[in-house]
Amino acid sequence: MNDTTTLDIDRSVGDFSYPEVHQFDAGIGLSADTVNYIADVKGEPDWIREFRLKALDVFEKKPMPTNWASKDLEAINFDKIRYYLAHGQKATRSWDEVPEDVKRTFERLGIPEQERKFLAGVEAQFDSEAVYSNIKKAVGDQGVIFMGSTDALIERPDIFRKWFGKVIPTGDNKFSALNSAVFSGGSFIYVPPGVKVKHPLQAYFRINAENFGQFERTLIIADEGSEVVYMEGCTAPKFETATLHSAVVELVAMKGAKIQYITVQNWSANVFNLVTKRGLAHEDAEIKWIDCNIGSRLTMKYPGVVMKGKRARGEVISIALASDGQHQDTGAKMVHAADDTTSNVVSKSISVGTGRATYRGLVHVPKHLKGCKNNTECDALMINSTARTDTYPAITVRGTGNAVQHEASVSQISAEQIFYMQQRGLTEAQAMSLSVNGFVNDLVRQFPMEYSVELKRLIDMEMEGSVG
């Protein structure tokens, strides 16, 4: 095994920015002109341009989902956001060619050290475009394609166009429509039949400009019997005003394929992180989302799996940490669309201070299916009396022959508990660590080893002095 890597999600590491000099800038605000500008800069064919313009129309017509979601969404001013900023639209394959200021940024984040250690491929996105993308030769030789969204659509439409926008249609929600109109960057990956990518593919997303919206688009297709693990990390410096990150991630696991998608999100506390993630699992395929949300002002993200083929499996494992002023609104969607499909959701949230953690879940077992199973567990931990936690699952089951189970619990670490443990002789720090680790331990164990160590350290750090 490799050394434990340090995916640098420590906020003090991410909290820096460099003066921006952008070669391409779509200006402030959103209109057909903005969309056309992006399409022009990228040299996109008409079908992509039309796709974008249609999406813009859908975005404008769709209301904000404030009938069920946080009213805080109203704080986003779409007219004040910059939708496209780039140094140059081609990602470089050699680290030396990366512009100096961008290089400095990513070197501080530990890229490409990561790559040298164990990654099979890495892509780094700075504002709108990938600035660095490399895939190890061995993986490339196996036929694995790993490229940016626009390049992929232009160069390999035979592979990507078929699934692009199919797992998550433009009109799925207001933010998927927004992404469809202005998407830029992200990773398009194709793994040929039977290929098992040994090491994870990885992407870093970095917002460096104020008032900026990042809209990357990711599509991963794992062909029959293939396996791939993808990891992404997100950071941004602290700005005075709100920043928007609105990605769309589509996964397609063909017959018997396995995709594991790992996210560690540590956006700074002014980022609205509104992401749509969904996978389509064919017969005997497996899609697993591992989702860790630590940063952002408001995160709304409900990774889903549509189990389209028999015996397909879907899984969401998530940890959310809502600190002061943060709202982590996360969950899972499991749609069973074939017999003998199995889904599993395990969600753990910790809310601290004025933080709020919300779980929203959807489990759907429609007509006439047999042997479908879902198991959902969500546990919330509250630290301090001003914290808040909500759980809103919605479960629809039709017919006999299926088993669906949902369980949730809320517990707390209060000053009283800490006092209780101190009264038995533990120090305050020992008491806190024992409690928090007791809560997340069984879940952290499911993360790849190199993440779990880092994650525990990060959580311990966030917890310091939070009770009192």
Next chain:
Amino acid sequence: MSSLEIKNLHVSIGEKEIIRGLSLVVPKGEVHAIMGPNGSGKSTLSKAIGGHPDYTITSGEVLLDGVSILDQAPDERARTGLFLAFQYPMEIPGVSNANFLRAALQARLPDGEELEAVDFYEQLYAKMDELEMPRAFTARSVNEGFSGGEKKRNEILQMAMLQPKYAILDETDSGLDIDALRIVSNGVNALRGPNLGVLLITHYQRLLDYIVPDYVHVMVAGRIVQSGGKELALELEERGYEFIREGIEERETATV
């Protein structure tokens, strides 16, 4: 000076003074009961001695074997030999009883010394048997989902394992039905001996039928107003707290 000694103690919560000049000595080997009506400050006394941050000690002293503990953090007091059995024991989700007790015992060992796991479990199982607790209990999270009786039994188990010098049992009888009360009382009685001083806080006399105290003190409005032998408890049971309260008011009026 083998005793828990409280000297002219004054305790406030926020602006409000709850304990108003309380003095009491519990020598090792004795069981003292404090009885009093609701709101007399009984629970405040135990929390304040334990070092709960919400309670401010404005004046007075608490000495453990002659040494003041008021400057110590709650965990230091515990390691010095003080044990509180809580009226409402806390639930600690995700932390098993066994791990919790191990951590607490480990914290009492000098740096670099490791708790012997085999001995630990041997001792733990023996104590659990005495308290009629099933083995599966060790894997359950501390107090989580426990009935009132199980929680109180767990308090006594912790006390048995941690072997304090002085124990304050705060309304241990609340939330116990008659069977649970018997088991818990037996547990406490088994721990009585020359090396343990017990301060038993209770509202009802019935606990004292099972754990017979050496002395009974009556607490009203933050002070000990009367002390006596175990028969004082019976008198209270019969006549209620009113007669004592009247007595005090008369005395207070007389001093004006």
Next chain:
Amino acid sequence: MDQNNAGTTGNLLSSGARADGARDWSSELREQAWERFEQLPAPVRTQEEWRFANLKDLGLAQYSQPLPLGDADEHSLRERSHGLDKIAGRMIFANDRLIARDCIGESLRQKGVLWLTIEEAASAHPDLFRKHFMREEAVLGSQKFAALHQSQARAGTFLHVPRGVEIDLPIEAFHWLHGSGGSCFPHTLIIAEEMSKVTFVDYFESDDATATGLACGVNDLWLGAGAKVTYVCAQNWSREALAFQINSTVVGRDAHAIALNVNLGGSHARTESVSHLRGPGGRSDMLSVSVADRRQELDQRTFQIHEVPNTASDLLYKNSLDDESRTIFSGLIRVNPGAHKTDAYQKVRNLLLSDEAEANSAPGLEIEADDVRCTHGATSGQVEEEELFYLMSRGISKKQAQKLIVHGFLQEAIDRVAHPAIAEKLGELVHQKFDAAR
């Protein structure tokens, strides 16, 4: 505008002023309620409170005011009002008119127990009545139907149990819906003062199991310090009836409320139940048993509101679903800021007996205090083949075996009432429904 005609009325239910032209002290309140009813928008499915619901069945246009009743019908309904053998009192209403009253004993009267119709209570004890009558607003979506109820309610029982009075035997009320296309608005108001105790059973029945009709009831329980109230509602309206039931329970210090709703009838029956845990030490047990078949839609919404520290609530809802029936359970536990030491529990279990049946569950938690213990769970499953086989291997027919298993499944909630006579009576009603269906 929404596509459904939920909540729309024709000209039949026009205002609080009834056909007989009578005006009483509360006419004004009725008229205000009617205005509210007309002003409030009809429910739409995009409201979270109406998620999953079929709103097209909710039109009110086809229903008339409560129909008049002949002497022979009255007599027959009195005969058919079988409740418990041992009771402290019974009232029977048909189409919102009182048709029989077995008075409570002299001893209870001497202790000051008031046992009246709501109209009697409104005129004889106006202050007490007004202080409690519909004082808790509907908050789960049926504000409009609560207003309709208030504008129409005349029938129902008012029970006031004074401080320290314990009524050992249950008190009963029957509400009959007679004829086709009519309506009724049953009301139950129970005020249990400090340290009092009472058990009350409402029976909702239709004379003809296939007649259409509208039932829109409200039930309010008020529990003073240390009071214990056990309330059971056996809803057995006709299978073609449209029914709304809005329940509110206010639990004071150290009080204990146990409420069980048994849902058998109705083509579309919606029940909203709210427990306000308002005094420290209070506890509310919310129970339900639903037996859905054919094309029934049984829609239950619940709310456990922990307003103060040290309160407990425990919800157990059990649904069995056959044929093309649908059930909806949407429940929320809310722990207000500062309501520490809350112990809240919520469990819904669906047993699906047919491939066309659909169970929707949305158990929710909103927690704004720490130092709480809240758990909820929802399961959906079916009768285990192994279990069926075991029973059949002992010579029991498949249908019979299934019935036994379903009964066993439902029994857990019924047993929580801890009243054998009531459990037996409810068991009978559930049996009747199964027998009628098969």
